[in-house]
Amino acid sequence: MQVNAWPPCCVATDQAAGVVRFNLSRESRCGLALFGLGKKSSGSGKGGGGKNTDAGPGDDGEGFKRSLRKANTFFDYGDTAADSKNFDYAVECYIGGLRHNPDSLDRHEKLHDIAKRRSVNGGKPMKAKSIGPSKVDKMLRAIKSWACDWNNVNHMADVIEAACEADLREGEEANLGQIAYWVAGLALQYNANPNAKPNRRVYLRIIDAMEKIEAYDLALQAAQRALMLREEDALRDRIKDLTAQRYTKESAANSEEGGSRKNLKNAEAQDAIQAGLDTSGTKTDQLIAAMREQYEENPEEIDRLQKLVDALARSEQHEHEQEAVKLLLTAHEQTGQYRYKVKAGDLKLKQINRALRALNEKAKAGDEAAKAKLQEGLKKRLAFELKEYTERAQNYPTDLKLKFELGKRQFQAGQFDDAIGNFQEATREPKNRSAAHMYLGRCFVKKEWMDEAMSTLEKGLELHADPDNVVGKELRYDLMTVKLTVAKEKQDAELAKGAQELASDLLQTDINYKDIRQKMDEVKALAGELK
Secondary structure, eight states: OOOOSSOGGGEEEETTTTEEEEOOSHHHHHHHHTTTOSOOOOOSSTTOOSOOTTOOTTTTSSOOOOOHHHHHHHHHHHHHHHHTTOHHHHHHHHHHHHHHSTTOHHHHHHHHHHHHHHHHTTOOOOOOOOOOSSHHHHHHHHHHHHHTSTTOHHHHHHHHHHHHHHHHHHGGGOOTHHHHHHHHHHHHHHTTOTTSOOOHHHHHHHHHHHHHTTOHHHHHHHHHHHHHHSOOHHHHHHHHHHHHHHHHHHHHHHHSTTHHHHHHHHHHHHHHHHHTOOGGGOOHHHHHHHHHHHHHHOTTOHHHHHHHHHHHHHTOOHHHHHHHHHHHHHHHHHHOOHHHHHHHHHHHHHHHHHHHHHHHHHHHTTOHHHHHHHHHHHHHHHHHHHHHHHHHHHHSTTOHHHHHHHHHHHHHTTOHHHHHHHHHHHTTSGGGHHHHHHHHHHHHHHTTOHHHHHHHHHHHHHHOSOTTSHHHHHHHHHHHHHHHHHHHHHTOHHHHHHHHHHHHHHHHHOTTSTTHHHHHHHHHHHHHHHO
16 A cells, blocks of 8 residues: 655554554654644643644634645645545545635535545445544544545534534634535435435434524425424424525525525526526526426426426516416415415515615606605505515514514514514524614614613623624614713713713724714713713
């Protein structure tokens, strides 16, 4: 067995066993140190010289240090080893590279290919030992075990869970959620192998993991397959909640400028591939025709209905959208599944928003008639959304995100008492907790309950992780305004001082935020007057 891809001081081989093992002698540690592995952090304790900034990921349990140079060196050695059919060693090298660049999907896919080749060449399953204490290290340990047993769905579930945990830990530093999503897709495929009994427990693990990263499409696929294996009321309720969360997320994404078009383009390409069309020249009408043909072959199949509806909706042509709405409402009547009615409502809202955008463009150009129609259209949209979200919240009573969305519409409509109840429930949902406190504070201001508004906004700011993002700024501005108002009414110097501190923080963060410069002058004058 030849080993050409690693410095000689770092590797020992066992010719008889045909395996590679790392030699952790002093010389070996020196060789490994070149790539940031095998080092100890000097720490800050006695005799230490401060934190080791070049240590490998996980040395201090805090995550990883990205280094494309080190990662690519490992990957290059791994490719050389794989070409020489030294697959155990190639796996070791790829894990080493992923420690420095853990969210490279291309490299994960290559490692998966190496794992398959290893198996074909007689590689035996083995469980990896601990790599390190960090969430990324734990993910890589699971990946290494999976690489040594590539079609084991339990190992895949381990990777999915570990990748989700690492994604939540690393935040924006690494997109490990995409790795979890990719592996979950493979796990759903392998777990449906007709030659083996599906593992229901794996489906349940995928549901939990995908919900954590808001990948509701795969969570729903896993839930529906688990339900097919065993009927269960709790799982049916879970599917309802996941469906509601998916549509809430999709609605929010579609409201962002440009977001929906990008998503639809990607989805259309994927459907075209599945329909057997040439993606380079796919036409919307071709795609619709292909999806309709598949649907008409078996109208009872949910996936075919969904694909036809999606193709019709992507056309952004009124007649196609109306056909999609009719199909969805018919499906709702026939199956009793409310999610079809939700989808129909989303399509109607999409049409309303498109019409409003067109009116807005005309209004900006000075068309007075368009301005009047725009205002009327905004009122109609609010009335439609109020009706839709009220019904959705009734059908999915445990979905706190829907409570939040309904509360926002009620606030806009001046229904402050109803909005307060929904925002209070929404404060239990982590993602919208801060924003729910913000809107709750605004409701109290509208009711002229200033003390309640103040304490609610203070709590929201305390719970909010980033005071400088959009919600953080809104919370500070609202709290400053409330304190300024109450300070004027009560001639309270302490409240004026508090308002001044908040205004000062905002001014130093973003001098162009709203009217903060004028507010700063106003609050300083009041604080000086009351001092």
